[in-house]
Structure formats: C-alpha cells, structure tokens
Amino acid sequence: MSPAETxxxxxxxALLWAxxxxxxxxxxxxxxxAAFAAIAEALLDLETGAFSPxxxxxxxxxxxxxxxxxxxxxxxxxxxxxxxxxLESIAAAPVGSYTxxxxxxxxxxxxxxGGPATLTLRGPGIAGSVRxxxxxxxxxxxxxxxxxxxxxxxxxxxxxxGAEVVGLPRSTAVEVG
Amino acid sequence: MKLAQLAHxxxxxxxxxxxxxxxxxxxxxxxxxxxIPGHQVPYASRELPIARGWGTxxxxxxxxxxxxxxxxxxxxxxxxDSVNAANLRRFIARMTGVxxxxxxxxxxxxxxxxxxxEERLREGQALVLQVPDPEPLRxxxxxxxxxxxxxxxADYAQMWLSLYEQLVRFGRFVQGASYPVLVHGRYLMSPSxxxxxxxxxxxxxxxxxxxSAGREKRLYAVPPYTDVRPIExxxxxxxxxxxxxxxxxxxxxxxKFMDALPLAGGGSIFxxxxxxxxxxxxxxxRGKPATIGPTYYDDEGRFFQPGVLRDEGxxxxxx
Numbered sequence: 391m392s393p394a395e396t397x398x399x400x401x402x403x404a405l406l407w408a409x410x411x412x413x414x415x416x417x418x419x420x421x422x423x424a425a426f427a428a429i430a431e432a433l434l435d436l437e438t439g440a441f442s443p444x445x446x447x448x449x450x451x452x453x454x455x456x457x458x459x460x461x462x463x464x465x466x467x468x469x470x471x472x473x474x475x476x477l478e479s480i481a482a483a484p485v486g487s488y489t490x491x492x493x494x495x496x497x498x499x500x501x502x503x504g505g506p507a508t509l510t511l512r513g514p515g516i517a518g519s520v521r522x523x524x525x526x527x528x529x530x531x532x533x534x535x536x537x538x539x540x541x542x543x544x545x546x547x548x549x550x551x552g553a554e555v556v557g558l559p560r561s562t563a564v565e566v567g
Numbered sequence: 568m569k570l571a572q573l574a575h576x577x578x579x580x581x582x583x584x585x586x587x588x589x590x591x592x593x594x595x596x597x598x599x600x601x602x603i604p605g606h607q608v609p610y611a612s613r614e615l616p617i618a619r620g621w622g623t624x625x626x627x628x629x630x631x632x633x634x635x636x637x638x639x640x641x642x643x644x645x646x647x648d649s650v651n652a653a654n655l656r657r658f659i660a661r662m663t664g665v666x667x668x669x670x671x672x673x674x675x676x677x678x679x680x681x682x683x684x685e686e687r688l689r690e691g692q693a694l695v696l697q698v699p700d701p702e703p704l705r706x707x708x709x710x711x712x713x714x715x716x717x718x719x720x721a722d723y724a725q726m727w728l729s730l731y732e733q734l735v736r737f738g739r740f741v742q743g744a745s746y747p748v749l750v751h752g753r754y755l756m757s758p759s760x761x762x763x764x765x766x767x768x769x770x771x772x773x774x775x776x777x778x779s780a781g782r783e784k785r786l787y788a789v790p791p792y793t794d795v796r797p798i799e800x801x802x803x804x805x806x807x808x809x810x811x812x813x814x815x816x817x818x819x820x821x822x823k824f825m826d827a828l829p830l831a832g833g834g835s836i837f838x839x840x841x842x843x844x845x846x847x848x849x850x851x852x853r854g855k856p857a858t859i860g861p862t863y864y865d866d867e868g869r870f871f872q873p874g875v876l877r878d879e880g881x882x883x884x885x886x
C-alpha cells in the first residue's frame with residue numbers, strides 16, 4: 391500500500407463508520423485543514439465535482455481533478471471555516487430526487503465537538519438515542535436541515551473537529567436541546 | 568530531475584486489484600448507501616478476473632473496504648471451504664494482504680453468499696453480501712425503470728397483493744430465500760438470497776451490512792441498529808424455516824440452520840450449514856480451546872431479540 395492509498399483507506403473507513411454510527415466520533419488520519427484535504431483526496435476525482443467558499447481549498451479541489459461547481463450542483467461541499475453566509479450555499483446544496491436520492495449532497499463542515507449546543511440524535515445506526523455536544527456551526531443550521539431533510543431526500547453531514555469526524559446522515563433525526 | 572523520482576514505484580496492480588478511480592467511486596457509493604438505508608445505489612461495477620454472477624459485487628465492496636489490518640472470512644452457503652468461497656478468499660488475501668479466518672468472531676469483514684453466520688455479529692464488523700438480483704419488485708414489475716418509480720413513491724401495493732395471492736393459493740407465504748423486507752420503514756429491500764432463518768438477524772443488528780450486485784451494478788446497505796421487518800400481515804406472520812426435529816449428524820446440535828444431505832436409500836440426514844461454527848463445536852467437544860460466541864437462535868430455537876419473530880410460538884409447535 392502506498393502512503394496515499396493508506397491515507398485514503400483510513401479516511402474512507404473513518405467516514406464509513408462515522409455514517410454507520412451517527413454521533414460517534416471517528417479518527418481521521420490527519421487533523422484540521424489536513425482532515426478536509428484527506429477527505430477530498432479519498433472521495434474526489436475527475437468523475438465528480440465539489441464546491442468550497444474557501445479559495446485556498448477550492449484550488450486544492452481543482453488539483454484533484456474534480457470540477458468546481460456552483461453550490462446548487464455540487465455533490466460535495468467543503469467548509470473548512472464556516473461563516474454566517476455559508477448558510478446561503480448550504481441551503482442551495484442538492485437534496486436528491488425521489489428516484490435518485492443518492493444525488494443529495496455531502497457537506498463537510500468544521501465544528502467544535504463539546505460545544506454549547508446539545509443535540510439528541512435518533513435513527514439508523516443509533517441504539518435508542520445519543521446526545522452530541524457541538525458548536526462552531528452557522529446559526530440556524532439545524533433549522534435549515536430540518537427544513538431540507540425529508541427522508542430519503544436531504545444532505546449528509548460530516549462534522550470535523552481536529553482529526554475527529556462525526557457523521558450525521560439524512561436518516562438521523564436531530565432534536566436540538 | 569529523473570523520471571524515477573517523478574513516477575510511482577512500479578506495481579503490477581493497485582492495492583486491492585481495483586484501480587484508484589474504481590475504489591473511490593465504490594467508496595462514494597457505499598457512503599451514500601449507508602446514509603439511505605435500503606436504497607439501491609447504482610455503481611459502475613469494474614471488470615474482475617472472475618465472471619459476473621460469481622460474487623463480483625461483494626468482491627468489489629470487500630476489496631475497496633479492507634486494509635492490511637483486516638481479517639476476512641468468506642463463506643458460500645455457510646461453508647468456508649466451498650470452491651467459490653476458497654477462491655474469493657485467496658484472491659482477496661493475495662490482492663490486499665489481509666489475514667483470513669473461518670472464525671466469525673475473529674473476522675472484521677465477512678463476505679458471504681446466501682448466509683449470515685450463526686454466531687451474532689458485533690459492532691464494528693461488516694457483513695458483505697453477494698447479491699444476484701437486488702430488485703425485490705422484479706417478480707411483480709419486470710420493468711426496472713417502473714420499479715424505480717415504485718420505490719420513489721414507496722408504492723409496494725403489488726408486493727402486498729402477491730403476498731396475499733400466495734396465501735390464497737398455497738395457504739402460506741411461499742417465498743423461501745431473499746424474503747422481502749422493509750428497511751427503516753421506507754424501502755422494500757431484497758436481503759439477498761439468505762434463508763428466512765437469517766432475515767431477522769439484520770433487524771437492529773450491531774454490525775453493518777453491505778449488499779452488492781456486480782452484474783446488476785447496484786449496491787445498498789443496512790446500517791447498524793436499523794429496523795428491518797419482513798413483510799407480513801397483521802394476522803398471518805412471517806415464519807422462519809422449520810428446524811424442529813433436525814439434529815446435526817456431526818455435532819448433535821439442534822435449532823441451527825441445517826443442510827439436508829440425501830441418503831442413498833431415500834430420506835436424509837442433517838448437518839449445520841455454518842462450517843466455521845461446526846468446527847468450533849467439534850473443537851469444544853474434543854476439549855480443545857474454542858471460543859463460541861452467542862448465537863442468533865438458542866438451543867431451543869428462540870430468537871435472541873424477543874418480539875421480532877411474531878410467529879415464534881406457533882412455528883415451534885409445528886403449525
């Protein structure tokens with residue numbers, strides 16, 4: 391296994407288990423902005439496209455061969471430093487269609503795990519319910535998610551804090567508080 | 568600057584045989600499949616050195632899932648030693664350097680054709696099922712684009728009708744293997760041709776199940792702790808295969824899924840289908856150390872999660 395293959399495999403398995411057990415942090419092979427780069431490396435190539443409001447990160451996406459697309463057409467969104475106006479492009483992210491729900495976007499956002507807001511999660515991958523403390527996300531993200539997610543439509547969230555990733559697939563019911 | 572410095576070191580094949588684009592595509596699809604339990608996600612299905620229909624779907628998922636630290640078990644109809652299982656296992660081990668095992672408890676990834684092991688899978692284990700036909704609606708709707716619309720609308724009325732017709736004609740549900748299930752209350756799913764005996768194992772399971780059809784180019788998943796309900800009526804329940812009165816000729820065990828071995832003079836003897844489990848029972852009987860995990864069905868044939876098999880009482884009384 392080459393170092394690149396090792397990195398991509400470790401990233402993929404972290405994401406797979408993060409989405410399989412929503413709310414449980416998994417470890418990525420790199421932290422911070424490098425974690426975003428690792429996810430882009432593991433998932434993006436010239437067969438897909440992505441969006442990032444961060445110019446530096448967009449350049450990195452372009453190097454992977456993936457097309458840079460406007461937010462309403464991009465299957466992958468990366469927000470290494472989400473700000474208040476990120477919510478506009480997040481709201482535009484595709485949610486898929488009833489015949490092709492898999493076209494719903496994957497959103498990768500940085501956050502602070504253990505932050506102020508407490509979420510109660512229920513759904514596939516969770517035995518009963520689990521609580522998640524998370525902050526550093528755009529305000530009203532959860533309101534917007536509740537609006538846009540109508541299973542099987544919706545986006546799948548990957549929340550990054552350092553080298554830790556928490557998955558929130560569209561199948562997870564999120565209750566704030 | 569030399570060419571050797573710019574190029575990768577020479578490799579005869581990529582890690583896991585599939586090229587980087589193939590693996591990335593499969594990985595993107597697998598993540599979407601987990602996020603939408605029971606929904607069939609299309610994928611490209613690359614060429615492999617085995618023919619389509621021989622487990623290429625499961626093989627592609629396994630090859631893009633495992634790393635050198637994994638331990639892989641491959642079974643075919645419960646057997647670790649059948650030709651198909653042995654060849655797939657050897658191929659996976661040669662292409663990825665994983666260790667292999669016949670022990671369900673020691674495996675991190677279990678690729679299977681037509682069975683779920685008898686011992687309960689735990690958190691962090693992945694079960695990869697090879698699927699010949701991913702479309703549960705095929706019998707009632709041969710046009711796959713119409714079937715896709717039926718899934719989109721969650722319109723499964725024709726399936727319920729066919730279930731009712733089976734009852735009227737035969738007095739019971741006649742579907743043997745790949746009994747259709749409703750996943751997370753939304754998608755009708757074929758659990759691959761596992762016997763009805765194994766169907767409840769997927770309900771609120773601790774492990775992740777990935778199902779992949781190489782010839783049909785679709786993959787889907789059942790995440791852990793997800794509702795998987797076989798379709799049944801409120802007054803006529805889903806039943807698992809009748810194992811009452813069958814005794815394993817090798818181990819003497821009862822109430823596990825048995826293969827019937829026909830005898831020359833007519834009649835048959837029975838043997839537990841899960842060979843890895845049989846090997847451990849034999850080791851334990853001979854006084855060798857063997858760690859036998861808890862099983863889905865106990866020795867009285869009771870399923871470990873109460874209330875999942877609503878017909879359990881009637882089935883044991885041999886209705």
